[in-house]
Amino acid sequence: MAKNKQKTMAKSNAIAGYLFILPFIIGFILFLVVPLVQSFYMSFCAVTSTNGQGLAYDWIGLKNYHDVFFKDPDYVPRLLDELKNMALFVPGTLIFSFFMAILLNQEFKGRALVRAVYFLPVILSSGIMLGLETNNSLLASMSDSIKQDDSMTTITKTLENILLTGEQASKFFEYVINLVNQVYNIAISSGIQIIIFLSGLQTISPSMYEAAQIEGCTAWESFWKITLPMISSLILVNVIYSIVDFCTKSDSQLMTLISDTLYAKFDYGLTTAMSWVYFAIIMVILGILSFIISRWVYYYD
């Protein structure tokens, strides 16, 4: 009797669950899965538009993929460049946004305003704004003048040169210097990561810190023993988000190449092949990273 009742409850739970998730699944399949499968198929085809309506697909096997690696002169170098930048950018973004989220989580006057300011780039750096900015001759001339300033010999430049001559450590210094050069870009693109960390920090109950404090825990200890474990699941989220965000930025060199192939050459087969190769590489990186990180993620419940 008892067993029977349990079964029906589990069943009704499952039905409710499916009902809840159904709208999303329908949309997901219709607007993502189906197009993806189609595009995967097209990457093995030469896609041409027939002069009436519609497209013609001719199966050409792996030729598009062969072209991506061996025929297109830009793809491989740009891809490597992209990955190298990512290795620099993503850790930088994570550390920066974590640090900023902790600062923004403190109590101080005008906190709402400061937080608002920190989220602004997210709103600014998208869609039409980006289009307007790149179309805009103003910003182009601005970045030129910044570059000119950069070429002047300054103390930091000299210091950079001195540091880079050291043999052992030069790789490390190069990394740090690159990072410092990128500070503006990193800061601008970490708005969402800051918000994600911030919302995570705010779900940590203050009573935990109180209890720790009563037990004689210092702020330093409570950071490592409370804040970091409690927020570790969001670190994984942010790693994934940062990588995705970095890789799908529409102004990166590789993405420009992909969109050029589509809109200028109208070679849809090659475009999809390029995208699938790029996608596969990102997937492998993400898979490895999330495997490593999820091993020390701590779940509270």
Add this chain to the structure above:
Amino acid sequence: MKKIKAGRQPNRSLAGDIGVGIVLILFGCFFAFPLVYVINSAFKPLDELFVYPPKLFVRNPTTKNITDMFLLMNKQGIITFTRYAFNSLLITAVGTAGHIMVASMAAYVLAKYRFPGSGPFFKMVTVALMFNGYVLSIPNYLIMSRLGWVDTYLALIIPAFASPMGLFLMKQFMESSIPDVLIEAAKIDGAKEGRIFMTVVMPLVKPAILTLMIFSIQSLWNNVGTTYIYSEELKTLPFALRTLAQGGVARTGVSSASTLFMMILPVACFIFSQSNIVETMASSGIKE
């Protein structure tokens, strides 16, 4: 509120406060720079826009750029400015509301229940995040035309419902911020799934909802939508403004005014929800 304040600050010194302040201000300048630049550019007269090297602050502010924008907009054809704005507002409002509902419902189930296929499904969603729009552009168009949605609002609104990013963020947030005990307690008290979702889960994830809302508003509000929309009266505001802005060098002023104009709604929404986030956060520390 006061109690939390006392608990949050165990032992901070004045020097620490000053240090934190300096760091925040320094980076705050970084973050505010684009905004300050956009606002100032919108009020610069044409000659000042081309000053080299560019100046950040405007010296002789003028509203000519903005009046020009509205003038050109109304001169352009039969379609008035308000119609474009209405289109964009409608798409943004319906799309955002639907997206939040659909994504949170799915996220709730994925975060709190185990059922056959839930794990692989979430993995698929994460994978789907990685795709760029170019891959999907042509197949998506084919689907829209098969559904008969080309040249309707639906083509812009419905795909936004199932955007994977919302589900991804929401699921992660729900997993870490809704105690299972709370749901169990509601169940023991006899609440049905729908009720639990609306009265227990949704209020608890209000901060995440607002974050999602901002994302969604921002992407829908900026949706140019020319791929699916041909009728002039259904076109969106970003499209209209972009057409204006691309009219050559002489339109630089209008272009910077329209950048400012497009910013108003997302920034306003953020400032509104920001104060709300702070409020809900302070009162929702009920882990345990």
